[in-house]
Amino acid sequence: MNLESxxxxxxxxxxxEGVGIIIWDRNKELAKINKKAQEIxxxxxxxxxxWFDVLIGQLQEKKFIGESMEKKLxxxxxKLWEQGKEIQSDDIKSIKKWAQEYGTARLAQSGVPTEQKNxxxxxxxxxxxxFEDGSFISMLTDITPLKxxxxxxxxxxxxxxxxxxxxxxxxxxxxxxxxxxxxxDMWRKLDHNWELGKSFKELIRSSKKNYYKYKSx
Numbered sequence: 230m231n232l233e234s235x236x237x238x239x240x241x242x243x244x245x246e247g248v249g250i251i252i253w254d255r256n257k258e259l260a261k262i263n264k265k266a267q268e269i270x271x272x273x274x275x276x277x278x279x280w281f282d283v284l285i286g287q288l289q290e291k292k293f294i295g296e297s298m299e300k301k302l303x304x305x306x307x308k309l310w311e312q313g314k315e316i317q318s319d320d321i322k323s324i325k326k327w328a329q330e331y332g333t334a335r336l337a338q339s340g341v342p343t344e345q346k347n348x349x350x351x352x353x354x355x356x357x358x359x360f361e362d363g364s365f366i367s368m369l370t371d372i373t374p375l376k377x378x379x380x381x382x383x384x385x386x387x388x389x390x391x392x393x394x395x396x397x398x399x400x401x402x403x404x405x406x407x408x409x410x411x412x413x414d415m416w417r418k419l420d421h422n423w424e425l426g427k428s429f430k431e432l433i434r435s436s437k438k439n440y441y442k443y444k445s446x
Contacts, residue, residue: 249353249369253280255362257332269347269369281328284335288313289324301344309334336365344372352376403428 242263243250249266253259257280266274274283288310302310313327335357342354351373359365395415398407405425408416416432424432 247371249367251367251369253365253367255364257281257363260364266367266369269351269353271348281325281332284328284332285324288327288331289318303338303341306331306334306338339365344376345369399429403430405429405432 243261244263246265249269250261250263251259251266251274252261259274259276259278259280262270262274262276309327309331313324313331316323316327318324336359339357339359342356344352345355346352351371352375353369354372356368356370357365358368393411395412396407396409397405397412400406405427407425
């Protein structure tokens with residue numbers, strides 16, 4: 230790819246109105262940010278901003294949509310996050326060291342999306358893609374409609390759990406895809422390991438108490 234086409238691709242990327250784009254240089258300082266990303270971050274991200282300061286702000290002050298991000302961390306990042314919480318806010322040296330360690334671990338998971346929510350209750354997938362020179366790009370994609378559907382689905386599930394009857398849903402291969410709370414509670418009382426994805430026969434066999442009764446049908 231020649232410089233002219235590279236420049237055109239870069240310009241089109243930054244002008245993208247549907248995706249927030251933030252470019253961080255090899256020193257992990259903000260080099261470029263497009264209009265969509267500025268809107269998502271409520272104008273808090275300015276040129277020269279240190280990415281490590283962003284991480285510290287997320288940890289200590291829940292800034293930069295840190296509160297929502299904390300709930301979606303991978304096990305490795307969550308462990309480091311919890312360690313960071315134990316550091317006193319006035320221990321500048323330790324908190325900066327933590328930011329380096331956490332940032333390195335996060336970029337090691339480059340390409341793995343995290344879910345974050347801004348002050349307007351808008352949800353985004355945030356994906357960091359790193360380059361060989363140490364710089365990286367953060368891409369923020371709006372998933373608010375998806376989260377709204379997810380919330381409605383959770384509300385429906387909660388309503389089904391309140392029904393005083395057993396509700397089980399099975400797919401075409403006779404595998405369990407949903408069981409309400411009453412169903413799970415009842416089968417556990419019968420020593421069943423009631424797990425999604427298992428067939429009815431497998432679930433019955435998980436309980437020695439009922440296995441032979443089931444075979445005699």
